[in-house]
Amino acid sequence: MNREAVISAPAKSGTGWARNLVYAGAALALCLVLPFLTGQIPQIGSALCPMHIPVLLAGFLCGPWWAAAVGAAAPLLRFALFGMPPLFPTGLAMCFELAAYGLASGLLSRTLPRTAAGTYGSLVGAMLLGRVVWGAAQTILMGLSGSAFTWAAFLSGAFFTAVPGIIVQLVLIPPVVLAMRRAGFIRS
Structure with missing residues (x-):
């Protein structure tokens, strides 16, 4: 088998169960580790939304269902291991x-064209949907505890304080996804 066939073989063979498991495992590991790295940056560490990046990438890499599972499991596992x-x-x-991020980025990346514009569209759509789901979940959970989750709290938590993370996601994720597509790590 020549070099080009070996390099392009993953793209031609599709994504198998084992490959998706590896991508999902790597994304989950990054969800556990990245908050330690960004937490070292004073005042904006948590605003960088470090767990969002690997979950959004997982949607592009291993599809909506694997990425949704990573997103749902990551906060629980991180809490069980580190208390946060x-x-x-x-x-x-x-x-x-995070489950909504993974599900939406995976579904949208399969639906929209595999161009730079389609990749950005998938990412932005997933980011918006995830924030709406977060707001709905916060509203329900806070209501269960007898507290109110206001519109101002939603806007602040989902958008205003998350601006550094939103910028990092928009700058980092599409070039990584496009490069991985060109390299054959993401099926076309």
């Missing part, structure tokens, strides 16, 4: 939010 994020309501709301 606090489980109620933050961690539980993050489970829904």
